[in-house]
Amino acid sequence: MAALELNLTKPGDTVEKLVLNLDKGERFRVRLLWDGEVDLDLHAFVAINMGQGAKVSSFADILSTYNVKRVIRGQTVGTLEKKADGSFEIYAGALVHSPDALDGSADGDDEWVSIKPDTLNPPAGGAIEIPLLATIHPQNSGRTFRDVKNARFIVENSAGQEVLNVSLSEQFAEFVGVQGGSIMVEASGSSFAAVGVGFNKDFNQVLSHFA
Structure with missing residues (x-):
C-alpha cells in the first residue's frame, strides 16, 4: 500500500499504564494550550490495532489541520470539510477538532479534540487505537517546545478528571512533537494509555509509523 502523506502547508505560509473506564458512554477531551506566536497543532488518528x-x-482516519481541504498555490489539498465555525471532524462526529489556532492567543484552550469512543466499532479480535499528538508547525523551523511558553497537553475524561497533564515546554523541551497517549476502544469499553514519547520529525514522518 502506498504511504499516506499530507501536505503540511497552511494557507498564508511562506513557501520555503492504562487508566480504565468501561463505561460505554465515556467521552474524552484533548486540550492543547500555550502562549505566544508559535503555531502548535493537535492531531488524532483512528487506527486499527490487531496486536x-x-x-x-485511509486519509479519512486522520484528524489533522493538514487534512482539511484548502488551496495551496492553486491546488486543492486535504480531504476534510471545514465547518462554518472552522471546526472539522471524522467518523460522523466521533472525533471533532476545534478551529485551527495559529498562535496561543486564546483564553483557555487554543486547540481541542472531543472524542466519543462508543460511536466507533472495534474489529473482532482487535481494538481501535486513537493516538493523540501535538506538534510545532514546520513553518516555525528551528524551534522546539522549549521555545513555546506555557505549552500543556491535557486529556480529560467525561467526569472532568485529568488522565494526562504534561508540560510540553518543560517535560518535552527538546522536541518538536509528542505523542501524549492513545485512547483504546475495545468491545468491553474504552481506556486511555499514556505514552509520552517525544520526536523531532515532521508530521508525515510520524504518520509513516502508523501506515
Whole structure:
C-alpha cells in the first residue's frame, strides 16, 4: 500500500499504564494550550490495532489541520470539510477538532479534540487505537517546545478528571512533537494509555509509523 502523506502547508505560509473506564458512554477531551506566536497543532488518528501496533489505512482516519481541504498555490489539498465555525471532524462526529489556532492567543484552550469512543466499532479480535499528538508547525523551523511558553497537553475524561497533564515546554523541551497517549476502544469499553514519547520529525514522518 502506498504511504499516506499530507501536505503540511497552511494557507498564508511562506513557501520555503492504562487508566480504565468501561463505561460505554465515556467521552474524552484533548486540550492543547500555550502562549505566544508559535503555531502548535493537535492531531488524532483512528487506527486499527490487531496486536501488531496501530495502523492507519485511509486519509479519512486522520484528524489533522493538514487534512482539511484548502488551496495551496492553486491546488486543492486535504480531504476534510471545514465547518462554518472552522471546526472539522471524522467518523460522523466521533472525533471533532476545534478551529485551527495559529498562535496561543486564546483564553483557555487554543486547540481541542472531543472524542466519543462508543460511536466507533472495534474489529473482532482487535481494538481501535486513537493516538493523540501535538506538534510545532514546520513553518516555525528551528524551534522546539522549549521555545513555546506555557505549552500543556491535557486529556480529560467525561467526569472532568485529568488522565494526562504534561508540560510540553518543560517535560518535552527538546522536541518538536509528542505523542501524549492513545485512547483504546475495545468491545468491553474504552481506556486511555499514556505514552509520552517525544520526536523531532515532521508530521508525515510520524504518520509513516502508523501506515
